[in-house]
Amino acid sequence: MFGIGMSELIFIIILGLIVLGPERLCRCLQTLSRTINSSRNAIQSVKDDVTNTLAMHDIESQLKLPVKELSFTEKVDCTVENTNQESHQ
Numbered sequence: 001m002f003g004i005g006m007s008e009l010i011f012i013i014i015l016g017l018i019v020l021g022p023e024r025l026c027r028c029l030q031t032l033s034r035t036i037n038s039s040r041n042a043i044q045s046v047k048d049d050v051t052n053t054l055a056m057h058d059i060e061s062q063l064k065l066p067v068k069e070l071s072f073t074e075k076v077d078c079t080v081e082n083t084n085q086e087s088h089q
Contacts, residue, residue, distance in 0.1 A: 004012075016025045 013025075016028070020028060
């Protein structure tokens, strides 16, 4: 947990008890816990949004490829039709 050993954690708790007292220390720890949890939730939400956006971008790029291929085949068909019409004339 944050690179803090057990002895360092006990020292911080004892120091907090001396400075803040038992009641204020509990409230501070609760507030800190809520802040950390809300920060984790916000970070996870951003990660999910980025993942979804990237997935949509990948799908969109995959969908554009067949459209490009279709337009190419349409051009080929038009060219073949024009050539056929010219040969009949």
